[in-house]
Amino acid sequence: MEKLRKELQHATLLHQTRRHFLQSVGFGLGALGLGTMLDSCGTSSAADSPVGNIAQSRIPQFAPKAKRVIYIHMAGAPSQLELFDYKPELLKYHGKDCPAEFLEGKKFAFIQGVPKMLGPQSHFAQYGQSGAWMSDYVPYLQTVADEITFLKAMHTDQFNHAPAQLLMHTGSPRLGRPSLGAWSVYGLGSENQNLPGFIVLASGGQQPDAGKSVFGSGFLPSVYQGVQCRTGGDPVLYVSDPSGMNRDMRKQTIEAINEINKQTYEDVKDPEILTRISQYEMAFRMQMSVPEVMDVSKEPQFILDMYGVKPGEGTFAMNCLLARKLVENDVRFVQLFDWGWDGHGTSKDHNVEGGLRQKCRESDQPVAALIKDLKMRGLLEETLIIWGAEFGRTPMQENRNGLVMPYMGRDHHLDAFTMWMAGGGVKQGFSHGETDELGYYGTKGRVHVHDLQATILHLMGFDHEKFTYPFQGRNFRLTDTEGKVVKEVLA
Amino acid sequence: MHYILLQDSSWATFIGRFHPAIVHFPIGFLLIGALLELGRRWGKIAVSEGTIVFILFWSAISATFACVAGYLLSLTGGYDADLLNNHMWKGIGVAVFAWAAWFVKSDRFERAIPSIKVIYLPAILIATLLTLTAGHDGGALTHGEGYLTQYTPEPFRGLAGLPPMEEKPTEIKPIADVQQAVVYSDIVQPILQAKCTQCHSASKSKGDLRMDQLALLAKGGENGPAFVVGKGAESDMIKRCLLPENDDEHMPPKGKPQLTTDQIALLSWWIDQGASADKKVSQMTVSEAVKPALASLGKEAPAGTGAAQASAVLSVKVPKANEQAIENLRKTGLIVNTLSQDQNLLEISAVNLPDFTDKQMELLQPVAQQITWLKLGGTKITDAALQQIAKFPNLSKLHIEHTGITDKGIAAIKPLPYLEYINIVDTKVGDEGLKNVAGMKALRSIYVWQSAVTDSAVSQVGRQNPNLLVVNGFNEAAVAQFLKAGDTTGKEEVKKQ
Numbered sequence: 001m002e003k004l005r006k007e008l009q010h011a012t013l014l015h016q017t018r019r020h021f022l023q024s025v026g027f028g029l030g031a032l033g034l035g036t037m038l039d040s041c042g043t044s045s046a047a048d049s050p051v052g053n054i055a056q057s058r059i060p061q062f063a064p065k066a067k068r069v070i071y072i073h074m075a076g077a078p079s080q081l082e083l084f085d086y087k088p089e090l091l092k093y094h095g096k097d098c099p100a101e102f103l104e105g106k107k108f109a110f111i112q113g114v115p116k117m118l119g120p121q122s123h124f125a126q127y128g129q130s131g132a133w134m135s136d137y138v139p140y141l142q143t144v145a146d147e148i149t150f151l152k153a154m155h156t157d158q159f160n161h162a163p164a165q166l167l168m169h170t171g172s173p174r175l176g177r178p179s180l181g182a183w184s185v186y187g188l189g190s191e192n193q194n195l196p197g198f199i200v201l202a203s204g205g206q207q208p209d210a211g212k213s214v215f216g217s218g219f220l221p222s223v224y225q226g227v228q229c230r231t232g233g234d235p236v237l238y239v240s241d242p243s244g245m246n247r248d249m250r251k252q253t254i255e256a257i258n259e260i261n262k263q264t265y266e267d268v269k270d271p272e273i274l275t276r277i278s279q280y281e282m283a284f285r286m287q288m289s290v291p292e293v294m295d296v297s298k299e300p301q302f303i304l305d306m307y308g309v310k311p312g313e314g315t316f317a318m319n320c321l322l323a324r325k326l327v328e329n330d331v332r333f334v335q336l337f338d339w340g341w342d343g344h345g346t347s348k349d350h351n352v353e354g355g356l357r358q359k360c361r362e363s364d365q366p367v368a369a370l371i372k373d374l375k376m377r378g379l380l381e382e383t384l385i386i387w388g389a390e391f392g393r394t395p396m397q398e399n400r401n402g403l404v405m406p407y408m409g410r411d412h413h414l415d416a417f418t419m420w421m422a423g424g425g426v427k428q429g430f431s432h433g434e435t436d437e438l439g440y441y442g443t444k445g446r447v448h449v450h451d452l453q454a455t456i457l458h459l460m461g462f463d464h465e466k467f468t469y470p471f472q473g474r475n476f477r478l479t480d481t482e483g484k485v486v487k488e489v490l491a
Numbered sequence: 492m493h494y495i496l497l498q499d500s501s502w503a504t505f506i507g508r509f510h511p512a513i514v515h516f517p518i519g520f521l522l523i524g525a526l527l528e529l530g531r532r533w534g535k536i537a538v539s540e541g542t543i544v545f546i547l548f549w550s551a552i553s554a555t556f557a558c559v560a561g562y563l564l565s566l567t568g569g570y571d572a573d574l575l576n577n578h579m580w581k582g583i584g585v586a587v588f589a590w591a592a593w594f595v596k597s598d599r600f601e602r603a604i605p606s607i608k609v610i611y612l613p614a615i616l617i618a619t620l621l622t623l624t625a626g627h628d629g630g631a632l633t634h635g636e637g638y639l640t641q642y643t644p645e646p647f648r649g650l651a652g653l654p655p656m657e658e659k660p661t662e663i664k665p666i667a668d669v670q671q672a673v674v675y676s677d678i679v680q681p682i683l684q685a686k687c688t689q690c691h692s693a694s695k696s697k698g699d700l701r702m703d704q705l706a707l708l709a710k711g712g713e714n715g716p717a718f719v720v721g722k723g724a725e726s727d728m729i730k731r732c733l734l735p736e737n738d739d740e741h742m743p744p745k746g747k748p749q750l751t752t753d754q755i756a757l758l759s760w761w762i763d764q765g766a767s768a769d770k771k772v773s774q775m776t777v778s779e780a781v782k783p784a785l786a787s788l789g790k791e792a793p794a795g796t797g798a799a800q801a802s803a804v805l806s807v808k809v810p811k812a813n814e815q816a817i818e819n820l821r822k823t824g825l826i827v828n829t830l831s832q833d834q835n836l837l838e839i840s841a842v843n844l845p846d847f848t849d850k851q852m853e854l855l856q857p858v859a860q861q862i863t864w865l866k867l868g869g870t871k872i873t874d875a876a877l878q879q880i881a882k883f884p885n886l887s888k889l890h891i892e893h894t895g896i897t898d899k900g901i902a903a904i905k906p907l908p909y910l911e912y913i914n915i916v917d918t919k920v921g922d923e924g925l926k927n928v929a930g931m932k933a934l935r936s937i938y939v940w941q942s943a944v945t946d947s948a949v950s951q952v953g954r955q956n957p958n959l960l961v962v963n964g965f966n967e968a969a970v971a972q973f974l975k976a977g978d979t980t981g982k983e984e985v986k987k988q
Contacts, residue, residue, distance in 0.1 A: 059831065060832070061833075063834065064831075142976065189828070192842050302970040306973060306974075365974075372973070376916075376940045376965060378912070484735070
């Protein structure tokens with residue numbers, strides 16, 4: 001082998017002529033450019049910190065206001081018109097035909113022909129010093145009105161669940177981009193070495209429609225992807241040792257495997273091998289730390305009462321309590337998904353009257369408790385809570401297949417919906433944006449999904465235009481080519 | 492392809508930035524060459540032809556390098572396109588004519604084209620003149636147009652036909668009595684001065700638009716009038732400000748200081764109200780929408796709660812921490828992060844070191860200046876550690892929850908000038924400790940749940956320090972109270988039936 005290599009070297013040198021030398025001098029400038037281009041392919045970025053080292057943080061552009069994030073996603077999309085966007089005018093039009101101007105050139109997921117307008121199904125009042133409008137569906141959230149910043153004129157581009165969820169979490173309606181949580185851990189690093197930096201908890205009986213891609217790492221090294229934990233039983237499947245395997249033996253096994261992996265890495269230099277090594281090590285540490293942090297039996301009874309949970313449940317309320325425990329242990333990004341908010345009016349559970357009220361009953365108290373719990377632990381001012389869905393719901397009643405639905409329901413709506421944020425760096429008791437009197441379009445302070453993402457990154461210290469990752473020859477960012485920080489909501 | 496290739500490359504920028512240094516070589520060489528040529532022709536000095544050829548050769552070489560570096564620098568953007576274009580072509584001209592002068596002077600073509608010598612003098616003359624004007628353009632690109640003559644003293648100023656010197660108000664001064672302010676001259680004109688007239692005035696009137704005088708603003712530019720009297724929302728100058736910043740039509744151009752929402756509201760309101768030159772605020776109808784914007788004019792700081800909340804410590808400049816010291820800290824298992832790119836302040840966390848003790852506090856001494864966020868919650872530190880913490884002058888956030896600290900220890904940190912946040916949840920600190928730190932100058936929030944602090948001390952300290960947030964937590968009774976909120980759901984449903 002060595003002999004062959006030397007032979008090749010010799011042959012190459014024989015062919016090097018003065019002409020070659022001059023050529024390479026002449027093209028020196030081009031070579032410089034080429035060097036930089038290769039740089040961006042990730043082959044020799046010596047200046048950059050090693051990818052795959054999850055604890056490593058990139059230095060943010062600004063001092064972060066939000067050190068951690070809890071993102072609560074109500075998959076299916078609750079109706080803003082029953083919860084936060086109070087439209088008394090809509091009640092007057094209840095049962096009347098939808099004006100033609102709302103329908104021209106529009107596409108809906110299910111609405112066909114001319115639907116009827118649907119008045120709010122809940123009772124609204126103003127709460128807190130800030131006078132935030134909220135309905136009787138969310139009586140607990142009313143008690144923390146002055147901690148919240150509402151975004152009342154959100155809008156998106158996608159009217160189906162999966163692409164809209166992808167857009168919300170990855171900045172693109174198509175597969176393949178890293179999620180907000182992955183970007184966050186890539187940016188600020190993972191602090192607690194015994195826990196993943198990005199943990200996902202799902203409730204409501206089903207996974208989000210867009211699947212695991214909504215918390216994937218896309219083209220970022222896979223070490224940044226969200227780790228989903230189960231709320232009941234073993235938090236992570238197969239995390240406990242099988243019977244007959246003790247911890248020492250497990251340790252030796254993992255050390256041996258990692259030794260082989262390290263040798264392979266030395267040979268082929270694939271960064272995914274580093275991910276694999278660190279995940280083995282993480283898994284070993286998680287065997288101890290995860291059951292401990294996911295065990296709520298040591299929480300005092302009044303804390304359990306505050307969230308309304310019993311140990312052993314796998315509910316949304318339990319996930320809120322776990323989210324608090326995780327951020328208390330310096331987990332960077334906790335993503336909660338709760339399924340079952342798609343109130344078309346097709347069944348007893350999926351509508352904007354009893355069904356939505358029931359979903360709120362299950363989630364309102366723990367969300368308010370989470371805000372209060374974080375606050376009293378001194379964590380709220382450095383933890384950003386985001387609440388929202390992939391889109392909103394129409395001011396019109398759904399008329400699937402031109403029929404009258406069995407329950408009051410609304411179709412998917414992308415021109416106006418409400419989200420809210422609390423904690424880390426956003427104003428307390430504030431409302432940004434307004435919709436027209438029927439709640440169809442945002443009229444003031446419209447915030448696109450990309451604007452929201454730019455704002456979240458800003459709160460974490462990153463300029464969304466400079467926070468990029470080189471992939472396939474160009475720098476990618478969460479907000480693609482769009483996005484503007486919503487400065488009005490920054491504290 | 493090459494453009495894209497070079498645009499983002501740090502190499503291109505690195506070389507480009509040498510342009511302002513390299514350009515001085517061709518300037519110097521050419522001038523000395525021309526000067527020697529003059530002296531030689533007048534017979535004042537004896538210089539060999541070879542010397543001049545040698546100087547011309549290096550003029551041409553250095554001019555060529557300056558061109559390449561200049562081109563790379565121009566890719567970084569941010570320059571006035573017209574001026575840049577002029578400068579570039581003049582610079583290339585310098586190089587071309589310097590090469591021409593050298594070729595001719597060095598007798599390389601004499602045999603081929605015998606009469607070529609006649610272009611020698613024009614070539615060296617043009618190269619020299621171009622050097623001077625290209626150099627001037629370069630100065631204008633770097634320092635801004637008019638930099639050279641900005642401070643011309645008076646007798647010469649008048650002779651040169653320059654307008655009288657004026658102070659440019661770049662910051663809008665607060666107005667003492669907003670109601671009595673003349674809307675155009677006291678509110679509108681200062682906004683235009685600050686954000687628009689750099690490009691739309693006598694010295695530079697892009698798009699043929701001047702915004703420095705009301706009559707000229709009304710007349711408009713090549714795209715028509717800047718505003719429609721009475722219709723702010725339909726006026727070109729308002730519409731452009733409201734376009735997305737990435738839009739080509741957006742004004743001010745991307746990267747320049749932008750108008751605030753309040754400023755746009757004020758301009759639009761002034762147009763709505765008839766774009767009068769001399770009406771006062773009190774003579775116009777003040778709409779609800781413009782009220783907050785008007786109110787903000789009276790204040791020193793721009794409106795918004797954000798300004799008050801920004802941490803003072805973030806403007807403190809400290810030297811960069813020793814790399815080795817940081818590396819040593821990381822080796823022990825501490826997390827050490829730089830707070831942001833424009834500061835050297837550090838965030839240090841012991842989340843992975845539950846066994847961190849008072850003894851290890853010594854390790855932090857080398858970065859005492861830089862520590863601003865310190866998280867030692869849940870470690871084994873005691874009061875002794877607080878003695879060390881008191882020596883971190885720029886500390887702004889302190890997590891010492893779930894530790895063994897007491898009243899005795901916390902008194903030590905009282906003198907810290909920037910400390911904003913203290914978390915003493917689940918410690919033995921009591922009322923005395925709370926009262927001790929409550930008066931700290933910068934302190935904004937203190938969290939005392941599950942400590943020895945009593946409810947009465949919390950409310951007393953809260954009353955005495957209205958700007959301080961003292962947060963105690965829930966107990967059983969408070970949770971019971973919280974749970975009552977849910978009862979209304981049941982009531983509402985009954986009411987509905």
